[in-house]
Amino acid sequence: MNSRIPQSVIFVSREDDPGVLGLAAGFLCADGGCGDCYDCRRARAGTHPDLKIISVPEGKAEIPVDSVREMIRDASEYPAVSRASVFLVKDADCLNPSAQNALLKIIEEPPEYCRFILQTESPGRLLPTVRSRCAMLRGNAADFAAKTAQPNEKLAESLAALCSGGKKADMLALSFEVEKLPRSELAAFIALVREKAAELLVRRVIKNADCSRLSALISSCGECEELLSGGAGTRHIAARLSVI
Ligand SMILES: [Zn+2]
Numbered sequence: 001m002n003s004r005i006p007q008s009v010i011f012v013s014r015e016d017d018p019g020v021l022g023l024a025a026g027f028l029c030a031d032g033g034c035g036d037c038y039d040c041r042r043a044r045a046g047t048h049p050d051l052k053i054i055s056v057p058e059g060k061a062e063i064p065v066d067s068v069r070e071m072i073r074d075a076s077e078y079p080a081v082s083r084a085s086v087f088l089v090k091d092a093d094c095l096n097p098s099a100q101n102a103l104l105k106i107i108e109e110p111p112e113y114c115r116f117i118l119q120t121e122s123p124g125r126l127l128p129t130v131r132s133r134c135a136m137l138r139g140n141a142a143d144f145a146a147k148t149a150q151p152n153e154k155l156a157e158s159l160a161a162l163c164s165g166g167k168k169a170d171m172l173a174l175s176f177e178v179e180k181l182p183r184s185e186l187a188a189f190i191a192l193v194r195e196k197a198a199e200l201l202v203r204r205v206i207k208n209a210d211c212s213r214l215s216a217l218i219s220s221c222g223e224c225e226e227l228l229s230g231g232a233g234t235r236h237i238a239a240r241l242s243v244i
Helices: 018-028 038-044 066-076 096-107 153-162 168-179 181-206 212-229 234-241
Strands: 010-011 050-055 085-091 114-120 137-139
Touching: 010 018, 018 038, 018 085, 018 114, 018 181, 038 096, 038 153, 066 085, 066 096, 096 168, 137 181, 153 168, 153 181, 168 234, 181 212, 181 234, 212 234
Parallel strands: 010 114, 010 137, 050 085, 085 114
Antiparallel strands: none
């Protein structure tokens, strides 16, 4: 599997958001989540043999490091019936620091058949080292506060969407929009582009679709950050983002 494609996803949602198990189904189903096959039905019911669910033990406030160690042992075994082994950590912000550090080891170099879903309402409570190794997806629950739009979000979304199947010519028009951004907002904008691109990337990965342009966009976000800290101007950054 391409090392740029995230195998670990932070799913920002409530614990009962059906999107969590929907994502697990997408990873397990050979068709990326058809909704109808054995993998999809069992995953959505939370009873798939290749789906391991880790949560806060009853009567406890934290997920102990032992739960993560057990997960690491399970991750060394091939999936029993489907194409992936999916590990879902519910309320992942309840992993205590040593559990998060143990988790870090497996998400740094996961076996290629493993997928990790960290569901949380508070991604800010996960260690930055954990966050940086995961793609971030947001659930669709209408009442979820994270849905409030951020400034420049639409533009970042459009840019990522174009790399997920749009025409290259349309990139130029977006590039002009990026050029109009104040330089002080560029760092946050680049981070937003990366987040949106990673979201789309995961959706395409589970559908086995081509991800090369999205991967390139994510790489160029890193280059843009370097350019920015080296003093590059807005036009330079806009041009770099639009040659994908
Ligand atoms: Zn299916």
